[in-house]
Amino acid sequence: MSTSYAELVQEHYDSxxxxxxxxxxxxxxxxxxxQKAELFAYPYEGLLSQLKMRSKISLHKQYQRAVENxxxxxxxxxxxxxxxxxxxxxxxxxADA
Numbered sequence: 001m002s003t004s005y006a007e008l009v010q011e012h013y014d015s016x017x018x019x020x021x022x023x024x025x026x027x028x029x030x031x032x033x034x035q036k037a038e039l040f041a042y043p044y045e046g047l048l049s050q051l052k053m054r055s056k057i058s059l060h061k062q063y064q065r066a067v068e069n070x071x072x073x074x075x076x077x078x079x080x081x082x083x084x085x086x087x088x089x090x091x092x093x094x095a096d097a
Contacts, residue, residue: 005076005078005083005085005087006087008032008034008076009032009074009076009087009089012032012039013089015039016030016032016039016072016074016089017072017089017091017092019039019041020041020072020091022041023041026043026044027044027067028041028042028043028044029041029042029043029044029047029059029063029073029074029075030042030072030073030074030075031074031075031077032074032075032076032077033077033079034076034077034078034079034080035077035078035079035080044063044073047059048060048063058086059073059086062086062088065088066088069088069090070090070091071088071089071090071091072088072089072090072091073086073087073088074086074087074088074089075087
């Protein structure tokens with residue numbers, strides 16, 4: 001893959017932010033499924049309950065930092081390469097965009 005996951009997330013930032021804004025009051029975690037080229041919003045607690053302990057701890061720390069700093073937690077799922085990578089994206093205000 002010539003484009004990195006971070007570059008893909010940046011390329012889809014507007015769509016990620018739009019989906020996030022639809023559920024903003026719930027502070028969702030966003031999943032970008034690379035093979036399906038689709039975005040999904042998941043409630044934090046619901047996603048957390050599906051993870052193994054090590055992943056729960058990691059997500060909890062990242063999510064808490066994201067909430068404190070006005071960021072979105074985004075996962076990129078790449079089934080073809082058996083990867084899942086997380087990012088924290090700053091939420092830009094409409095005035096910033």
